Amino acid sequence: TQLLEQSPQFLSIQEGENLTVYCNSSSVFSSLQWYRQEPGEGPVLLVTVVTGGEVKKLKRLTFQFGDARKDSSLHITAAQPGDTGLYLCAGPSYKLSFGAGTTVTVRA
């Protein structure tokens, strides 16, 4: 099983601040996915990064895949209360392996 470690575990910030969430592994991944899960709902796919060094932007969210394809980061600019949720990274193999997640709380 390819282990994915996410940090920090919890993050609480004020609206308008920036934040970065990290996903690291000792294994190389062919691709990596980021999901966001809101309370009472299932995770929703945000993005899939495929190429080492790749940067993808989704409005105020920026996703980066490490050059060696062992790590990824999610950066949120000017966070809003609607960004609150559990952010999960996942690496596909024969089964999807998830990190433990980062709980992000954005205070108004």
Next chain:
Amino acid sequence: KAGVTQTPRYLIKTRGQQVTLSCSPISGHRSVSWYQQTPGQGLQFLFEYFSETQRNKGNFPGRFSGRQFSNSRSEMNVSTLELGDSALYLCASNDPLSGRNYNEQFFGPGTRLTVL
């Protein structure tokens, strides 16, 4: 397209009972996976079905089983419930034949199971 639906959304059972959860995937998706989510263990893979066959299985005891029907709908069964089975059970579907081989999952809202 309608999303993944799961029924029931909430369930309360007592130890020793059994439970069956249902999942309807996105139309056209033939792969259905089940996950257990708990605060302590996070999201853990239970099993995956494709074309009515279990294709992959996680590290859960035999009390956890599933099946898939010809219309791709899936059910998960847990027998002899234990307190530790209390969790959010998530179903996800995807289309392995879409050409995107990244195993991207589309999740349902989950079934919250409480075992008393």
